[in-house]
Amino acid sequence: MSITNAQKKQYRLIGHALNPVVMIAGNGLTETVLTEIDRALEDHELIKVRISIMDREVRSELIAEISKIMKCETIQTIGKVALFYRAALEANPKLSNLLR
Numbered sequence: 001m002s003i004t005n006a007q008k009k010q011y012r013l014i015g016h017a018l019n020p021v022v023m024i025a026g027n028g029l030t031e032t033v034l035t036e037i038d039r040a041l042e043d044h045e046l047i048k049v050r051i052s053i054m055d056r057e058v059r060s061e062l063i064a065e066i067s068k069i070m071k072c073e074t075i076q077t078i079g080k081v082a083l084f085y086r087a088a089l090e091a092n093p094k095l096s097n098l099l100r
Contacts (some may be wrong), residue, residue, distance in 0.1 A: 003073055003085070011046055011075045014097055015083040020050035028053075029065060037070055041086040046075070046097040049082050 003011075020042045024033055040047045049066070051059050063082045067074045072086035093099045 011085055011098075012083065015046055015048060015075060018046070018048045018082060018083075018097060020048040020065045023050045023052060024062065025052050029069075030060060034069060037066060041072055041084065042088050044090065044097045045088050045091065046085050049084060051071065051078075051080050051082065051084060053085055067086065086100075 011049050021044065022033065027033075037047070037049065051062055053059050055061065059080065060077075063074055063077060066072070066082070066084065070084070070086060072084045075083040075085050077083070088096065091099055
C-alpha cells in the first residue's frame with residue numbers, strides 16, 4: 001500500500017482533530033491491543049495511537065511493528081502519538097474518519 005504525499009498531507013489535516021483511540025502502556029503490544037488497533041483501523045481507517053513509553057527507540061520500534069503487523073501506513077509521528085491509515089474493506093460512512 002503506497003500513498004502519495006498529497007494524500008499524507010490531507011490525512012495529517014484530518015488527523016489533527018482526532019483523539020487517540022488506542023493507548024499502549026508499559027505492557028507493549030499484547031494480543032488485546034493488536035485486536036483493538038485492527039478493529040479501529042477497520043472502522044475508522046485513520047486512527048491515532050498514544051504510546052506511553054518513555055524510550056524513543058522502543059517507541060519507534062513499536063510503531064514500525066504496528067505498521068508491519070497491521071499492514072497499515074504510518075502517516076505521522078509526533079512525540080508519543082502516531083497516526084495510522086489503512087483502507088477498510090467496506091468503508092462505513094458513519095464511522096470512517098475519511099468519509100465524514
